Amino acid sequence: MEIDPFIFRLSIFILSIFVGYYVVWSVTPSLHTPLMSVTNAISSVIIVGAIIAALSGSDGVVFSSSSIYGFLAIILAAVNIFGGFLVTQRMLAMYKKKKKDK
Amino acid sequence: MSANLSAILYLVSGVLFILALRGLSSPETSRQGNLFGIIGMLIAVTVTFLSVGNFSSGFIYVLIFLVIGGSIGAFIAYRIPMTAMPELVAGFHSLVGLAAVFVAISAFINPAAFNLGTPGNIKLASLIEMAIGAAVGAITFSGSVIAFLKLQGIMSGAPITFKGQHLLNALLLILIVILTIYLCSTQSSNLFWILIAVSFLIGFLIIIPIGGADMPVVISMLNSYSGWAAAGIGFTLENTALIITGALVGSSGAILSYIMCKGMNRSFFNVILGGFGATDQTTGGQSKEQRPVKSGNADDAAFLMKNASSVIIVPGYGMAVAQAQHALREMVDTLKKNDIKVSYAIHPVAGRMPGHMNVLLAEANVPYDEVFELEEINNDFANADVAFVIGANDVTNPVAKTDPQSPIYGMPVLDVEKCKSVLFVKRSLSPGYAGIDNDLFYKENTLMLFADAKKMTEDITKNL
Numbered sequence: 001m002e003i004d005p006f007i008f009r010l011s012i013f014i015l016s017i018f019v020g021y022y023v024v025w026s027v028t029p030s031l032h033t034p035l036m037s038v039t040n041a042i043s044s045v046i047i048v049g050a051i052i053a054a055l056s057g058s059d060g061v062v063f064s065s066s067s068i069y070g071f072l073a074i075i076l077a078a079v080n081i082f083g084g085f086l087v088t089q090r091m092l093a094m095y096k097k098k099k100k101d102k
Numbered sequence: 103m104s105a106n107l108s109a110i111l112y113l114v115s116g117v118l119f120i121l122a123l124r125g126l127s128s129p130e131t132s133r134q135g136n137l138f139g140i141i142g143m144l145i146a147v148t149v150t151f152l153s154v155g156n157f158s159s160g161f162i163y164v165l166i167f168l169v170i171g172g173s174i175g176a177f178i179a180y181r182i183p184m185t186a187m188p189e190l191v192a193g194f195h196s197l198v199g200l201a202a203v204f205v206a207i208s209a210f211i212n213p214a215a216f217n218l219g220t221p222g223n224i225k226l227a228s229l230i231e232m233a234i235g236a237a238v239g240a241i242t243f244s245g246s247v248i249a250f251l252k253l254q255g256i257m258s259g260a261p262i263t264f265k266g267q268h269l270l271n272a273l274l275l276i277l278i279v280i281l282t283i284y285l286c287s288t289q290s291s292n293l294f295w296i297l298i299a300v301s302f303l304i305g306f307l308i309i310i311p312i313g314g315a316d317m318p319v320v321i322s323m324l325n326s327y328s329g330w331a332a333a334g335i336g337f338t339l340e341n342t343a344l345i346i347t348g349a350l351v352g353s354s355g356a357i358l359s360y361i362m363c364k365g366m367n368r369s370f371f372n373v374i375l376g377g378f379g380a381t382d383q384t385t386g387g388q389s390k391e392q393r394p395v396k397s398g399n400a401d402d403a404a405f406l407m408k409n410a411s412s413v414i415i416v417p418g419y420g421m422a423v424a425q426a427q428h429a430l431r432e433m434v435d436t437l438k439k440n441d442i443k444v445s446y447a448i449h450p451v452a453g454r455m456p457g458h459m460n461v462l463l464a465e466a467n468v469p470y471d472e473v474f475e476l477e478e479i480n481n482d483f484a485n486a487d488v489a490f491v492i493g494a495n496d497v498t499n500p501v502a503k504t505d506p507q508s509p510i511y512g513m514p515v516l517d518v519e520k521c522k523s524v525l526f527v528k529r530s531l532s533p534g535y536a537g538i539d540n541d542l543f544y545k546e547n548t549l550m551l552f553a554d555a556k557k558m559t560e561d562i563t564k565n566l
């Protein structure tokens with residue numbers, strides 16, 4: 001009997017939860033705020049779905065009832081991607097070590 | 103682009119996202135980690151364009167909308183003050199949630215574009231995944247909007263409770279399950295819209311009873327939800343990058359919620375069921391007898407600190423409110439010039455989101471290796487000369503260790519009272535969020551400095 005591809009995706013999902021569990025426990029508490037902003041940015045990879053939805057219109061019809069939702073989702077996800085990564089960058093740039101000479 | 107190649111590239115971007123989180127294990131590697139995240143995103147978006155392979159006029163519009171959203175995001179990212187990070191993150195969560203809802207709607211209206219069947223005849227598994235993605239996304243959206251409004255102060259931080267609240271929430275949750283089952287058997291679009299509407303409502307109802315100071319838990323929880331929503335959509339789209347990311351974000355948010363709950367010694371359900379801040383006011387009233395308090399001015403504080411050899415600073419949310427972090431750093435610089443050892447002690451739930459204080463101190467150019475977590479520094483209080491508590495209250499209350507009747511009993515606290523002397527910057531003697539009196543105010547070795555945190559810190563620096 002063949003295995004449903006769903007099972008493979010489920011396996012990836014479960015294993016990723018474990019990976020996430022161990023990786024996140026190793027994040028230093030002082031970086032928990034950047035952790036939240038970067039997880040925010042990466043969860044906006046949902047833009048993948050938004051792009052497929054936006055390009056679902058047939059030839060000549062760019063804005064169909066389903067593609068409009070895709071375009072809206074693209075805006076939302078893009079705000080998050082750029083905003084999330086840039087604000088994380090900005091925060092991480094502020095974390096500095098003690099200067100040696102002091 | 104072949105389906106296999108794009109699947110492999112999505113996997114690569116998933117791995118890069120794992121590395122992005124992995125980088126955060128230390129500040130040195132964190133910037134590189136962020137870069138990995140950006141590359142991962144770039145790969146995912148490019149692969150999607152190539153595998154759809156539709157470069158007609160629609161593609162131009164996609165780019166236009168990307169640029170619009172991107173510019174808004176970049177603008178916000180550069181302008182936002184660090185004190186407003188909790189609001190920003192809550193706002194961003196709501197966008198992820200809404201985006202998940204929109205993608206699910208689009209997939210429901212036009213399943214053929216996603217290879218999920220035809221309208222009215224969508225594959226059962228896809229329909230379930232879609233419904234879960236849409237429901238969790240909607241809950242994330244409305245919940246985050248409420249969290250945002252509370253954090254912004256547009257909505258009062260006080261918990262809103264009413265009779266039968268939990269029963270109503272439970273009924274709505276059951277309704278969501280029933281709707282999903284009916285949706286699967288009838289494929290009716292009306293049911294799909296009702297499902298989304300009920301999910302919006304429940305997100306709203308879940309967050310309104312939670313008090314302002316429990317926001318660290320709420321934000322972490324919504325962080326987790328946004329991940330599960332993304333994972334739900336990932337299953338619908340059969341997209342590995344989205345599934346991996348969803349799982350990562352989901353477990354990250356769950357761990358942060360756990361850490362925050364532990365920092366307050368409260369169970370997750372206790373926080374979620376809400377109403378803490380309002381009901382415990384009475385406990386504070388009982389012990390309100392007039393006890394003598396020693397209060398001083400900036401001159402006294404400066405004198406104490408000048409004669410100390412080590413000082414520990416305990417910042418709290420009040421410091422963020424007063425924007426006192428830069429003034430504080432200047433004070434510490436002056437102390438260091440006088441060869442006084444200074445370190446910072448941060449309680450897990452200081453501030454309005456996990457790690458908030460660390461970011462504020464980093465913004466004020468405090469080196470991160472002078473900033474310590476509760477477990478790292480708690481033993482040092484006994485050997486320190488002065489503890490300088492600025493804008494923190496409940497997290498220093500010794501009653502959490504001594505009085506089993508206290509609502510905060512068992513909560514891990516900073517052992518500030520073990521210091522030779524304690525300086526407490528506060529505007530008044532009013533109790534903290536937990537509504538209980540702080541014994542520390544009345545201790546022999548405590549000197550209260552009644553003033554605005556920023557002004558007091560500046561005055562002390564002048565007097566040093």
